Amino acid sequence: MDNKIENKFSWKIKELKPSATLLINKKVAEMKAAGEEIINLSVGEPDFGTPDFIKDSAIKAINEGFTRYTDSSGIRELREAICKKFFHDNNLVYTPEQVVVSNGAKHSLFNIFLAICDEGDEVIIPRPYWVSYPEMVKITGGKPVLCRFDDKYRFDIEHFKSLVNKNTKAVILNSPSNPSGMVYSEEELKKIGEIVLKNQILCISDEVYEYFIYGGNRHISIASLGEELKNLTIVVNGVSKTFSMTGWRIGYLAAPLPLAKIISDIQSQTTSNPSSVSQKAALAAIFSNPSGIAPIIREFETRRNFIVENLDKSIKFIKPEGAFYLLLKVENLNSLQLSKKLLEEEKIATVPGNDFGIEGFVRISFAVKMETLKEAIARINKLAKKYDEKS
Numbered sequence: 001m002d003n004k005i006e007n008k009f010s011w012k013i014k015e016l017k018p019s020a021t022l023l024i025n026k027k028v029a030e031m032k033a034a035g036e037e038i039i040n041l042s043v044g045e046p047d048f049g050t051p052d053f054i055k056d057s058a059i060k061a062i063n064e065g066f067t068r069y070t071d072s073s074g075i076r077e078l079r080e081a082i083c084k085k086f087f088h089d090n091n092l093v094y095t096p097e098q099v100v101v102s103n104g105a106k107h108s109l110f111n112i113f114l115a116i117c118d119e120g121d122e123v124i125i126p127r128p129y130w131v132s133y134p135e136m137v138k139i140t141g142g143k144p145v146l147c148r149f150d151d152k153y154r155f156d157i158e159h160f161k162s163l164v165n166k167n168t169k170a171v172i173l174n175s176p177s178n179p180s181g182m183v184y185s186e187e188e189l190k191k192i193g194e195i196v197l198k199n200q201i202l203c204i205s206d207e208v209y210e211y212f213i214y215g216g217n218r219h220i221s222i223a224s225l226g227e228e229l230k231n232l233t234i235v236v237n238g239v240s241k242t243f244s245m246t247g248w249r250i251g252y253l254a255a256p257l258p259l260a261k262i263i264s265d266i267q268s269q270t271t272s273n274p275s276s277v278s279q280k281a282a283l284a285a286i287f288s289n290p291s292g293i294a295p296i297i298r299e300f301e302t303r304r305n306f307i308v309e310n311l312d313k314s315i316k317f318i319k320p321e322g323a324f325y326l327l328l329k330v331e332n333l334n335s336l337q338l339s340k341k342l343l344e345e346e347k348i349a350t351v352p353g354n355d356f357g358i359e360g361f362v363r364i365s366f367a368v369k370m371e372t373l374k375e376a377i378a379r380i381n382k383l384a385k386k387y388d389e390k391s
């Protein structure tokens with residue numbers, strides 16, 4: 001008799017890796033509890049609190065007894081508000097039936113993979129990628145296929161073209177990107193769109209960092225480049241990053257009608273609906289004037305500029321055009337060594353780049369206060385100089 005519990009696990013989760021970023025956060029919490037002073041640059045959430053008007057709408061929902069099950073794809077008013085947002089911000093026309101609200105954008109993405117992946121189906125993921133994409137594809141039985149970056153660390157579109165085959169189900173785009181901060185240009189999106197259309201594969205466009213854009217760059221949703229392309233695209237977004245609402249767990253997607261319907265059915269049989277109270281909070285957020293978050297975006301841009309202007313010359317980095325992360329490397333150290341040395345010698349927590357498919361780099365987040373960031377950059381420079389002198 002086999003009494004080893006691990007042997008009872010499903011094949012789908014045999015190779016599952018825990019989220020690298022969440023693991024690091026756990027380690028930092030343990031080190032802090034043991035009395036160590038750590039600067040945590042591994043965070044993936046804004047350091048601002050949820051605005052009061054959003055919190056107030058949730059309190060009102062509770063007091064008014066809005067605490068029951070809702071429509072599995074989310075309350076209609078919220079889906080209508082999301083349609084208005086898509087039209088206003090992205091020039092996209094969707095009906096509320098095409099929108100499904102979930103427990104965070106991560107959940108929206110998972111629902112998509114569940115809906116489209118059969119065993120052996122390939123999903124193309126550009127490197128560097130957000131840590132959860134390959135793992136989610138694997139859990140749902142699909143096969144993640146990693147695509148190269150070019151010499152500017154951007155999506156190598158020629159390589160993408162060569163990877164598409166009869167088993168390809170979808171490609172994932174994430175712009176602005178976590179972890180590199182890259183923002184796809186219209187020209188790049190058009191080239192990608194042509195390949196998507198020619199091969200009739202799906203395009204999953206993760207736009208959760210849409211508003212975090214710097215230096216005159218512009219966010220364009222690939223779905224807005226033509227009706228035919230829109231019919232193959234699933235746009236994913238959420239309120240976590242934009243409105244500092246990571247704990248509320250509200251994300252959403254817009255998709256061609258049959259896909260939205262099946263995803264709503266999946267949700268009805270699994271989680272029923274996202275939290276009713278959080279939906280009311282998200283409604284207040286999405287209805288609000290986007291200019292309300294402009295000061296926060298400016299603060300992030302100031303921080304980004306501070307980092308790129310103050311990193312030691314020996315440090316190589318990818319200048320972010322958006323999001324709130326930066327990838328950097330120190331000569332002669334691999335990702336794990338650099339991350340470990342920063343933590344042990346300088347008490348700075350980062351995420352090793354190999355978890356994002358970019359060996360040699362570590363990811364730092366600039367979702368920390370300016371004083372903390374200044375201290376962190378001084379320490380990173382100190383370590384870089386030390387290893388530069390050794391080489």
Ligand SMILES: Cc1ncc(COP(=O)(O)O)c(C=O)c1O
Pocket residue numbers: 044103104105106107130174177178206208237238239240241246250251
């Ligand atoms: C690229 C990307 N997509 C999706 C998410 C998930 O966001 P949510 O909090 O809405 O689940 C994250 C969170 O870190 C992310 O970085």
